[in-house]
Amino acid sequence: MNLLVIRFSSAGDILLTSLFLRSLRKRFPDASIHFLTKQEFLPLVAHSPYLDRVITINSSDRRKELSQRKRTLIRELGGKYDVAYDLHNSLRSRWFRAGIAQRVEVVRKPSLRKRLLVWFKWNRLRPIVPIPELYLRVGSRDGLANDGQGLELFIGETSNPLPPLRGNPTVGFAPGARHQTKRWPPEQWIALGRLLREHHQARIVLLGAPEESNLCQLIADGIRNGISNGISNGIDGDSHAETGPLNLAGETTWLQTAAALDGCDLVVTNDSAIAHLAAARKRTVVAIFGPTVQEFGFAPYGTRMAVAEVPGLPCRPCTTIGGNRCPKGHFRCMIGLQPHHVAEIIEKLKAMAG
Structure with missing residues (x-):
């Protein structure tokens, strides 16, 4: 099974996908899971043990470059992804996901309810749904569950730049x-x-x-x-x-x-x-x-x-x-x-x- 997760930006949003990625791997331990993001955010997922491959695009890429990227991916896979999970739901992600998978699952953003709160102070956002849990809903059809372990960021062998200090917080x-x-x-x-x-x-x-x-x-x-x-x-x-x-x-x-x-x-x-x-x-x-x-x-x-x-x-x-x-x-x-x-x-x- 080949699975694709799409989230292009920004840094905070990439970090907020980590619950989804861990849950997806637990649900499909033998699947090949790919993550599509912008090149500048590669470090935030580069060491994730839940991903088999990270695919990057450049912020400056136009439709021609993106079309070539899609064709290359489909050729390398020998066909389409089984499922694509679009955690961005932007114009670019909608265009990229078109025709790349047998099935597509898409995040449903509460954009209108946010604007109602900003413009008219009508609060239709209770109870609060944290963004990691909103992303997790994208995989509800596939049985993704919240394990209660929060977010993760894997940093590999990166060393701490802080000089040691004892006794003081x-x-x-x-x-x-x-x-x-x-x-x-x-x-x-x-x-x-x-x-x-x-x-x-x-x-x-x-x-x-x-x-x-x-x-x-x-x-x-x-x-x-x-x-x-x-x-x-x-x-x-x-x-x-x-x-x-x-x-x-x-x-x-x-x-x-x-x-x-x-x-x-x-x-x-x-x-x-x-x-x-x-x-x-x-x-x-x-x-x-x-x-x-x-x-x-x-x-x-x-x-x-x-x-x-x-x-x-x-x-x-x-x-x-x-x-x-x-x-x-x-x-x-x-x-x-x-x-x-x-x-x-x-x-x-x-x-x-x-």
């Missing part, structure tokens, strides 16, 4: 996000970092993409020097370089970031891919949600976690994916989330035993 900060409104302000991160330094002597590790390196360095410097637009908790600089903030943003691959997360006792992150990366490595996660809400299904899954948010704002959610600026101009969903509130959530999780 390590906290990962992921202050970046693709969209500006999903970013908690830098001064809030700085104040939280200094609270964790003061009360737990925590080492703060900044994680993110290359384009987030400057943001992470700003936060690292602010934690170290006590500069946070007037926010200070009384610590005058870092007296121990070993436990000072460490900026790894832009210095690590996806798998190295995952390895660094393994060295963290706790991860604080915006609603971004690193939230799912941390969940896949079974870290304790505090996820900061501003313009988006848990009803969309993207809270960290299958790990100890909490969502930090400002409850009761009538303008939330204002978007399904984030934006470049607050449509109301006040950004209360992020500015109103105070560092001491996030610190209280961390205390309740009891993740700072060190």
Whole structure:
């Protein structure tokens, strides 16, 4: 039996397919399972023991290149796939799956219900269905079941880029996000970092993409020097370089970031891919949600976690994916989330035993 799973992007969504892939392998242990994704996300599935092959396309590929890819796959298989599972359901995935399998199963996204919540605040997304479980429904006809083991990311022999530290808890900060409104302000991160330094002597590790390196360095410097637009908790600089903030943003691959997360006792992150990366490595996660809400299904899954948010704002959610600026101009969903509130959530999780 030949099976094809399709999910082109993005990083977080690729990670959220891991429950589906594990369940598919358990259901069909002798099948040949292929995964189709974009080349840039190959590392996230390259070491999966549930896959026999990962097929990649380039973001720039046009229909001609994709047609050639389809013909090559069918020729190599000696026929069509038995089943194709489309976990993306985009224009590109719909075109690619056409004619490539005897049977096609497709994810049913709650796009209309999301828009109703954004536009009119009509909540038709209860009970919340986490995205990994939404994907799992695609295989319901084939008897795929939830084993309760959450997400996974296999990193092979990737080494941990963090220098060892004994005695002090390590906290990962992921202050970046693709969209500006999903970013908690830098001064809030700085104040939280200094609270964790003061009360737990925590080492703060900044994680993110290359384009987030400057943001992470700003936060690292602010934690170290006590500069946070007037926010200070009384610590005058870092007296121990070993436990000072460490900026790894832009210095690590996806798998190295995952390895660094393994060295963290706790991860604080915006609603971004690193939230799912941390969940896949079974870290304790505090996820900061501003313009988006848990009803969309993207809270960290299958790990100890909490969502930090400002409850009761009538303008939330204002978007399904984030934006470049607050449509109301006040950004209360992020500015109103105070560092001491996030610190209280961390205390309740009891993740700072060190």
